[in-house]
Amino acid sequence: MNMHVEVAATVPGAAPVATDAPAGALDARAKRAADIAARHADAVDREGRFPAEAVAALKAERLLGIQVPASLGGEGASMSEIAELCAVLGRACSAAAMVFAMHHIKLASLVTHGGDSTWHRGLMQRIAGEQMLIASSTTEAGIGGDLRNSLCAVEAEGTGDGDTFRLTKEASVISYGAQADLILATARRHKEAATSDQVLVALLADQITLERTSTWDTLGMRGTCSDGFLLKAEGLPVVQVLQKPFAEIAAQSMLAASHLLWGSVWFGIASYAVDRARAFVQAEARKKPGQVPPGALRLAEAANELQAMRSTVVAGLARYEAAKGDPDALSAIGFSIMLNNVKTTVSAQAVDIVQRALSVVGLAGYKNGTPFSLGRQLRDVLSAPLMINNDRILSNTANLLLVQKGSGKLLSA
Template identity: 55%
Template sequence: MSGPFARAASAAAEVAGRHADSVDRDARFPAEAFAALKDGRLLGAMVPRDFGGEGASLTDMAAVAHALAQQCPSSGLIFAMHQIQVACLVRHGQGSAWHRDLMARLAAEQLLLASATTEAGIGGDVRSSACSVEGDGDGDGDGFRLEKQATVISYGAEADAILVTARRKPDSPASDQVIVPVLKDQLRLEEIGNWDTLGMRGTRSIGYHLRAEGVRAQIMPLPYADISAQTMLPVTHILWSSAWLGIASDAVARAGAFVRAEARKRPGTQPPGARRLAEVTARLQTMRGMVRGAIAQFEEASDSPDRLTSMGFAVAMNTLKMSAAEMVVRIVEQSMLVAGLSAYRNDSPYSLGRHLRDAHSAPLMISNDRVLGNTANLLLAHKDNGSLFG
């Protein structure tokens, strides 16, 4: 991460850390952290310079998500989810005047983007939609209507725009989907249920009855299936994993601080948790290498739709998600064993209670079982070539 981004990320992470307990306790949106991210121009950093952004890379944004999650996992995950939508817009919207204007607004106003991909009645399958884009006429200036029972829209009430998936037309198959970015003043949100969860409480991932109206120029030109395969799926797994790595990194850092404090009490004697610390540090290094490798793999293939849509690439990204989601839980649990009761207490500087609760969301966000099933289907046709760098 380059100097300006690093400084802005560090400042925002410090703010996020100061308010993390309040965000978790009250299950509220981390407003202070996102005010700092806006001040640092990090929300629109990936927008190309031609449209007023900073032209930041996915590597830069992964590093920001990682830094935030070390202090406040909810802030890190929200930032990751926002940047997933930014990546879709930047990579697939530059050929459209409406989406170029949205990118310029994103950079100038530091808009916060959310997504509405899940829907009641489709069993968690984001590659199917029950709702559709409705309205007369097919011209860019013709109006549309859209109504969706979204089971989850994370931080929906705070978002300045929401990227909504829907069937292209009322008579389209469920899999013929498009993405429609809808601005805050174009939509109405009616809450469905509440948000009182074990962890990741600041994400405010509430269900909503969404109603929106706009013009057809807002519909992204490329089908959702292509956007998902080329950008949304890999970027989601990479940025989520970067945030989970942040949780794991801070857990190991706290465990290490505990062991060093114990060592100072008994100079010349290895503390009981030192060996466990070495073990969990090795696991953290493995997770870090895995995330870095996935980022490099994506950036190497980023200009090749054929590589991005290959079965081998999908298997690699699915494997990243499953492995990182399992590793963050294991690393936090091992770190807790290092620090013992001090990690178990909520009033300790080595406390890992929130880390543990937040980490357990990872295997549930796009269920690991679902990802495993999708990967199994891919492997029926795909055979790994056995190459070290393949």
């Protein structure tokens, strides 16, 4: 598929670009990128470094712009298609898969809410044409992980059509911020706005300065390089600010994309662990024909839970695809509760599945460097309940349940 796209000149650095998709369907392209990611996954984890080789492969396979509409140079990939790629990458390298997921979570906000803005349409063309990597800046010193509140603000500089703004944000975490080509940051709409009156601002890498304030030295997911930064931007045109309230952006695109794509990454990690456990049990069975290995029962339990995990994610994706394009459906209380339940359920299942798989393979999984090693996968998946802490999400769900009316139906909620 060959496409030539003229990029909107209103976007800094814009130039005509050609977007030639590599040969093969999305899954074939993702598999090639995953093969490269897998080769470097242990080094990425051991050194706590950005998965540069994997991201370069994702760019070479032109997978960073697939969500952009075809009219803007992308491929119009659905959330379900992107989720499938997250799972493929999750089996290979957790950090690379999470970078890919977080990129597409932010791109979902642009695709869903930036179509009415000439500047943001041009930005989407650049993302598809140049395979720009998008990072997110929603956390902030003083508010922690509460993405629905901001202390920093978009501060106007000047008057009239040429208005510009400045922004200073103490971001406690910006995953792969130093490697991103573009950061989407939340901030208060103006200096006098309430902390909950937020907007989403697009910031190109060459428009900002990042001063590192903390480093990412963690148990797992080490390759996401989620350092803290003092982010500063000055003299930027106000057209880079998405005018729709961030509350609507979060409810109608970001919440669904986050929980569904994260869940798909965790499913990929868990499915890899079950495969290692299956291979171990099969090897044991070959050694003693006619005998059921001791770990077979634990393997059956893990496989059963993996199937339940898959069903939860697939059902969530189906609900999202059915509601897509309907703001009322996407903002409904029942829909938000469903997404919250997807996140809390699959994040806990993923940890349990990997631990079960480790119990099957035993010492061979506990040791590094064996064909059955699962230490990296276990450490990485332990982040799942902590990424937007499950207790915070359950508290939000509890508040929503106070005003929700139950349907009692099996096939709809």
